[in-house]
Amino acid sequence: MDAERAKVAELEANHRAISLELANAKSLELDKRRELVSASDEIEKLRMKHTREIMELEIGVKSKAREARELADELRLVKGDLERERDHVSNLKATVSHQSTSHITLNAQINALQAQNTASQTQLDAAVNAISDRALELEIAQRRILELEQDARESEMVRRKLHNMIQELKGNIRVFCRVRPVLTSDLSSSSSSTGLVRSGSSNSPTPDDEEKGAAADMSFPDKRDHKEIAISSSSSSAMGFERKEVYSFGFDRVFEPQSTQAEVFEEISLLAQSCVDGYNVCIFAYGQTGSGKSFTMEGGSTAATTGMIPRAVNEVFRAAEHLKPKGWEYKMDGQFLEIYNETINDLLGKGEFDKKKHEIKHDKSGTRVTDVNVMPLPSPASVTSLLRVANSRRTVAATLMNERSSRSHSVFTLRISGTNTHTGESCEGSLNLVDLAGSERLNSSGAAGDKERLKETQNINKSLSALGDVIAALGEKGEKGEKHIPYRNSKLTYLLQNSLSGNSKTLMILNLSPLAAHLNESLCSLRFATKVNNTMLGTAKKQVRGSS
Numbered sequence: 001m002d003a004e005r006a007k008v009a010e011l012e013a014n015h016r017a018i019s020l021e022l023a024n025a026k027s028l029e030l031d032k033r034r035e036l037v038s039a040s041d042e043i044e045k046l047r048m049k050h051t052r053e054i055m056e057l058e059i060g061v062k063s064k065a066r067e068a069r070e071l072a073d074e075l076r077l078v079k080g081d082l083e084r085e086r087d088h089v090s091n092l093k094a095t096v097s098h099q100s101t102s103h104i105t106l107n108a109q110i111n112a113l114q115a116q117n118t119a120s121q122t123q124l125d126a127a128v129n130a131i132s133d134r135a136l137e138l139e140i141a142q143r144r145i146l147e148l149e150q151d152a153r154e155s156e157m158v159r160r161k162l163h164n165m166i167q168e169l170k171g172n173i174r175v176f177c178r179v180r181p182v183l184t185s186d187l188s189s190s191s192s193s194t195g196l197v198r199s200g201s202s203n204s205p206t207p208d209d210e211e212k213g214a215a216a217d218m219s220f221p222d223k224r225d226h227k228e229i230a231i232s233s234s235s236s237s238a239m240g241f242e243r244k245e246v247y248s249f250g251f252d253r254v255f256e257p258q259s260t261q262a263e264v265f266e267e268i269s270l271l272a273q274s275c276v277d278g279y280n281v282c283i284f285a286y287g288q289t290g291s292g293k294s295f296t297m298e299g300g301s302t303a304a305t306t307g308m309i310p311r312a313v314n315e316v317f318r319a320a321e322h323l324k325p326k327g328w329e330y331k332m333d334g335q336f337l338e339i340y341n342e343t344i345n346d347l348l349g350k351g352e353f354d355k356k357k358h359e360i361k362h363d364k365s366g367t368r369v370t371d372v373n374v375m376p377l378p379s380p381a382s383v384t385s386l387l388r389v390a391n392s393r394r395t396v397a398a399t400l401m402n403e404r405s406s407r408s409h410s411v412f413t414l415r416i417s418g419t420n421t422h423t424g425e426s427c428e429g430s431l432n433l434v435d436l437a438g439s440e441r442l443n444s445s446g447a448a449g450d451k452e453r454l455k456e457t458q459n460i461n462k463s464l465s466a467l468g469d470v471i472a473a474l475g476e477k478g479e480k481g482e483k484h485i486p487y488r489n490s491k492l493t494y495l496l497q498n499s500l501s502g503n504s505k506t507l508m509i510l511n512l513s514p515l516a517a518h519l520n521e522s523l524c525s526l527r528f529a530t531k532v533n534n535t536m537l538g539t540a541k542k543q544v545r546g547s548s
């Protein structure tokens with residue numbers, strides 16, 4: 001039993017061992033199962049990862065394939081470029097070889113040119129030396145010319161001053177004659193356009209002369225002193241013979257048609273200057289309508305055509321400026337009047353027409369016209385504006401009354417009073433610049449039907465003959481002593497009384513038309529001017545007062 005017990009015990013022990021082993025085996029199996037599950041999870045994960053990697057690889061392969069295609073395309077382009085570059089390079093090589101040939105040729109040419117250049121440089125150096133020698137000679141010659149010109153100017157000044165002195169001693173009224181050029185407008189207007197009535201004298205214009213714009217036969221024989229004018233006129237006698245007559249006239253100066261305003265002014269600049277020294281100066285422009293009076297006195301708008309009024313005024317200002325260092329101080333003022341039908345019209349007034357009645361007064365301080373505008377003139381520019389005002393008023397009047405300006409006298413007066421701050425002296429001068437009404441012989445009978453025209457004609461005739469009478473009487477006075485001077489016979493002579501007396505300097509510029517159609521008028525004007533020229537006026541006197 002024991003054995004059985006032992007056997008049972010042993011069996012039980014075996015059973016326990018086996019149960020233990022079984023429990024262990026079960027736990028082991030459980031572990032293995034777990035390991036199996038986790039291994040299969042792991043496998044699943046690996047499979048998925050693998051799948052993903054395969055996909056990525058496929059994408060990579062595709063992208064590489066695209067890159068490979070792009071690279072192939074690029075390669076193709078590069079090959080094309082390369083081909084072109086090769087062509088280009090081969091062209092360049094050809095060009096380079098051509099250029100190097102040219103280069104060699106050019107080098108040869110350069111060498112030849114350099115040789116030539118060296119030769120030219122040598123010649124140039126010689127020429128430069130010669131030029132600098134010539135320049136030196138030229139400079140010396142120019143300096144000499146300047147000196148001679150200066151001498152000539154000074155001599156000319158001396159000549160003019162002497163001439164002036166002779167004139168003053170002779171006391172003669174001076175007369176210049178100026179012939180205007182033939183204008184293109186003359187060619188288109190007929191000779192009768194001026195409305196002139198000619199006398200039936202032997203020197204009447206021939207039918208040919210009556211051609212539009214035909215020039216008169218005028219000549220200027222005195223080529224040295226320019227003091228003579230000759231006019232030839234031909235006419236047919238009753239027997240049918242051609243008769244040619246030559247009329248010669250001499251004046252202080254004759255200006256030919258091509259003379260410039262500057263040349264005319266050169267001759268009167270000393271006269272203008274003398275106002276500053278206290279002289280009364282009177283310059284008239286006389287001549288028929290259209291003969292160039294306004295052109296001479298007022299001139300055109302360009303510097304070259306500027307007339308005597310602006311030039312004279314500038315000269316007066318210049319002379320006054322020149323005397324400043326000697327202590328002279330000047331005050332200037334100006335007036336511009338028009339005398340139409342023996343009535344004074346203030347060209348510096350206001351309104352369309354001057355309705356005021358003006359009177360001329362003479363007293364110790366000089367000539368005054370009542371109720372007219374006297375403008376202070378501090379500078380030449382102020383004279384320009386004065387002339388502009390006067391001209392615009394004349395233009396208005398001309399528009400309102402056809403050609404009125406030709407039938408009125410215009411009188412510009414510049415009054416100059418100076419005092420010397422060093423010496424206390426004072427002086428009063430005046431410059432009268434007069435553009436006279438057209439001097440053509442107007443036919444009173446022709447104007448008889450037109451009252452206004454008849455009155456104008458009579459007034460122009462009256463004032464121009466009054467001017468002639470005053471000058472003639474002044475001449476007789478010079479010869480015989482005391483004599484009545486008929487200043488009061490016209491407004492013009494009365495206004496200019498102080499500037500027309502023997503004490504003043506008077507210049508008449510006779511303007512002539514160059515046209516054959518105006519020959520008769522020109523001869524009349526020349527005869528009138530000759531009478532004036534032969535008149536002896538007294539010696540001009542300065543109006544200077546010492547310090548009181």
Ligand SMILES: Nc1ncnc2c1ncn2[C@@H]1O[C@H](COP(=O)(O)OP(=O)(O)OP(=O)(O)O)[C@@H](O)[C@H]1O
Binds near residue numbers: 180257290292406437
């Ligand atoms: N020296 C000259 N050079 C060029 N043109 C001139 C000259 N003189 C006059 N003329 C011209 O001739 C024409 C007539 O001249 P202007 O008007 O001066 O004559 P006028 O005698 O004053 O006439 P009016 O009595 O009608 O005023 C104008 O066209 C003017 O420009």
